[in-house]
Amino acid sequence: MSLRAFLSRRVVTPDGVRPAAVLVEGERIRGVVSADQAPAGSKANDFGDAAILPGLVDSHVHINDPGRADWEGFETATRSAAAGGYTTLVDMPLNCLPATINVAALAAKRAAAQNRCRVDWMAWGGVVANNHHDIEPLAAAGVAGFKCFLVHPGIDGFTMVTEQELRTALPSVARTGLPLLVHAELPAPIESATAKLANADWSIYQTYLQSRPEKAELLAIRMLLSLCREYKFRLHIVHLSASAALPELRAARSEGLAVSVETCPHYLHFIAETIPNGGTLVKCAPPIRSKENCERLWEGLRDGSIDLVATDHSPCPPEMKKSAEGDFRAAWGGIASLSMALPVMNTEASKRGFSLNHVAWWMAEAPARLSGCEARKGRLAPGYDADFVVFEPESEFVVNKDRLHYRHPVSPYLGEKLRGVVKATYLRGKLVFSDGEFPGAAIGQEYQR
Numbered sequence: 001m002s003l004r005a006f007l008s009r010r011v012v013t014p015d016g017v018r019p020a021a022v023l024v025e026g027e028r029i030r031g032v033v034s035a036d037q038a039p040a041g042s043k044a045n046d047f048g049d050a051a052i053l054p055g056l057v058d059s060h061v062h063i064n065d066p067g068r069a070d071w072e073g074f075e076t077a078t079r080s081a082a083a084g085g086y087t088t089l090v091d092m093p094l095n096c097l098p099a100t101i102n103v104a105a106l107a108a109k110r111a112a113a114q115n116r117c118r119v120d121w122m123a124w125g126g127v128v129a130n131n132h133h134d135i136e137p138l139a140a141a142g143v144a145g146f147k148c149f150l151v152h153p154g155i156d157g158f159t160m161v162t163e164q165e166l167r168t169a170l171p172s173v174a175r176t177g178l179p180l181l182v183h184a185e186l187p188a189p190i191e192s193a194t195a196k197l198a199n200a201d202w203s204i205y206q207t208y209l210q211s212r213p214e215k216a217e218l219l220a221i222r223m224l225l226s227l228c229r230e231y232k233f234r235l236h237i238v239h240l241s242a243s244a245a246l247p248e249l250r251a252a253r254s255e256g257l258a259v260s261v262e263t264c265p266h267y268l269h270f271i272a273e274t275i276p277n278g279g280t281l282v283k284c285a286p287p288i289r290s291k292e293n294c295e296r297l298w299e300g301l302r303d304g305s306i307d308l309v310a311t312d313h314s315p316c317p318p319e320m321k322k323s324a325e326g327d328f329r330a331a332w333g334g335i336a337s338l339s340m341a342l343p344v345m346n347t348e349a350s351k352r353g354f355s356l357n358h359v360a361w362w363m364a365e366a367p368a369r370l371s372g373c374e375a376r377k378g379r380l381a382p383g384y385d386a387d388f389v390v391f392e393p394e395s396e397f398v399v400n401k402d403r404l405h406y407r408h409p410v411s412p413y414l415g416e417k418l419r420g421v422v423k424a425t426y427l428r429g430k431l432v433f434s435d436g437e438f439p440g441a442a443i444g445q446e447y448q449r
Contacts, residue, residue: 002025002043003030003039003043004024004042004043004045004429005021005024005043005044006021006022006024006052006388006426007019007020007021007022007038007044007046007047008048008049008050008052009048010050010052010356011032011051012054012356012360012380013379013380014365014379014380014381016357017051019034020032020035021034021038021044022380022388023038023039023042024386027385027428027429027430028383028384028385028386028428029380029381029385029386032382047390049392050423051356051390051393052380052390052391053085053356053364053388053391054360054364054377054378054380054384054387054388054389055087055119055364055378055385055388055389055425055426055427056085056086056088056389057086057365057367057373057378058088058310058313058341058363059262059308059310059367060092060181060238060262060264060311060312060313061077061081061089061090061091061311061338062091062094062313062315063089063091063096064077064095064096064315065077065096065109065112065113066097066098066108066109066112067097067098068097069112071095071316071317071407071408072336072406072408073112073407074112074113074116074117075116075442076405076406077089077313077315077338077406077407078116078117078121078442079118079405079406079438080336080338080404080406081118081119081338081339082118082119082425082427082432082433082438083339083403083422083425083433083438084338084341084342084422085391085422085425086119086338086341086425087119087385087387087388087425087426087427088120088378088387088447089120089121090121090122090124090371091109091121091122091123091124093105093124093146093147093158094126094147094153094157094158095158095314096109097157099128099157099158100123100124100126100138100143101125101127101134101158102131102134102138103134103137103138106138110123110446113444113446116444117444117445118433118438118442118443119425119427119432120385120427120428120444120445120446120447121445121447122144122371122372122447123142123143123144123446124145124146124147124181125139125145125146126158127147127161127169127173128158128160129161129162130165131169132168135176136175136176139176139178142446144178144179144371144372144373144449145178145180145181145236145372146173146176146179146181147181147183147238148160148166148180148181149182150183150184150186150223151183151185151186151187151190152187154285154332154333160187163223163227166227167227170227170233171231173233174231174232178234178372179234179260180233181237182224182237182238183238184217184221184237184238185216185217185220185285185286186216186223188216188219189213189215189219190211193210193212197210197211202328202329202330203277203327203328204277205272205276205282205328206272208283208287208329209272209287209289212285212287214242214244214245214289216286217242217244217286218245221237221248222248224237225249225257225259228257229257232258234258234260235257235258235259236260236261236262236370237249237259237260237261237262238262238310238312239262239264239286239312240261240262240267240297240306241263241288241289241293241297242293243296243297243299243300244293246296246300246306249261250303250305260307261300261306261307262309263297263309264284264309264311264312264335264337265309265311265337265341265344265345266282266284266312266337266412267288267289267294267297268301268309268345268348269294269344269347269348270294271290271291271294272287272290272291278325280322280323280326280327280328280331281323281335281410282335283321283331283332284312284314284333284334298352301354301362307366308362308363308366308370309341309345309362310367311337311341312334312335313335313336313337314332314333314335314336315336315410316332316408317408318408318410335412336406336408336410336411337413338406339403339404339405340399340403340404340411340413341363342363342389342391342420342422343397343418343419344418345359345363346359346391346418346419347418347420350393356393364377364378364379365378372449373447377447385428386426386428386429388425388426389422389424389426390422390423390424390425391420391421391422391423392420392421392423393420394419395419395421396417396418396419397417397418397421398415398417399411399414399415399416399417400414400415402436403436423435427444428443432444
């Protein structure tokens with residue numbers, strides 16, 4: 001196999017950002033060396049001042065395939081991922097039909113993905129009411145871990161779990177050693193708050209915000225930490241929006257509990273104070289909260305209380321966002337952001353003095369560790385897959401539909417000026433995105449633990 005050298009004055013390695021050559025042989029990285037150490041005769045690609053980052057890993061994506069490919073599918077989700085610098089996606093078990101709650105459904109998902117992926121992918125299994133007998137078979141079949149909801153997920157076919165149902169499932173989860181990812185909101189505070197808003201104006205964002213109070217997250221996380229002490233399983237809190245939970249999460253880790261936490265680009269970019277009435281494109285659950293809350297989430301990333309950033313890419317047909325009506329109560333709660341997450345994070349992180357190393361940790365190495373692909377994904381290091389993104393962090397652009405690349409070009413980021421342009425993405429040494437184009441065949445494949 002011929003040796004190729006990919007050079008940049010800013011290569012984002014685990015040891016820092018430095019001028020280097022990434023040496024690639026076949027599908028793997030052979031070494032990361034200084035530019036003058038690139039072997040004579042190796043084919044060189046010099047990207048100059050553009051940075052080379054490890055291919056991003058998104059551990060929270062709703063691909064919706066099979067069954068709801070009219071919402072999103074493997075082709076369009078992985079295309080937009082490649083355009084956003086992602087080289088590995090981990091698909092959530094709900095929104096597809098059938099939901100990935102048993103081995104047969106996992107087989108259906110694998111069949112749907114065949115020859116349709118622009119990047120590599122993995123699957124989470126689901127924990128729902130009464131499928132505890134399917135948990136260990138799913139682990140044996142190769143899922144990365146499990147996902148459950150403590151509140152109704154907004155869609156039929158994937159049931160929430162009560163505390164008692166969770167207790168039934170947790171011994172099986174613990175035996176697998178795999179993480180349990182939890183949508184941590186309890187229904188009672190939401191139902192109580194919503195009942196008080198029966199006659200409110202649901203075109204106003206503050207109405208929706210009040211309907212999903214921080215208390216729902218705080219009580220859910222408190223319950224989960226108690227269960228984690230009792231059952232000794234790996235707990236991961238998805239899409240944390242309530243920064244008030246951070247002290248308890250820090251304390252839990254200090255006592256040795258196996259707890260990790262993610263937040264999302266939209267919680268780190270948008271703030272409740274500036275969301276317009278009728279602006280349903282920003283509806284998500286849990287909701288986007290205040291400016292002060294946003295800054296506390298950033299502090300959580302700074303001090304390590306929050307481990308990683310995942311998109312929670314949750315697309316739907318445009319009519320489901322109810323933009324014409326501006327009805328926050330009826331609108332689908334989800335934000336599609338695969339192709340914009342890196343520029344969004346670079347824009348906000350650079351304002352706060354963070355480096356590309358921080359971004360690479362939050363969006364590549366940490367999610368790879370969560371999903372169990374850290375032996376080959378998430379770092380620019382010898383032996384790893386040659387997954388990397390060529391990124392111009394200082395370049396600015398205005399978001400338009402042509403840059404989104406997923407099935408329905410609907411986004412709350414449209415019209416915003418962002419900082420950071422993905423120029424090219426390589427998957428296992430092959431170019432899969434370049435300046436708006438997707439060269440070659442769909443070579444993405446499932447990565448199994």
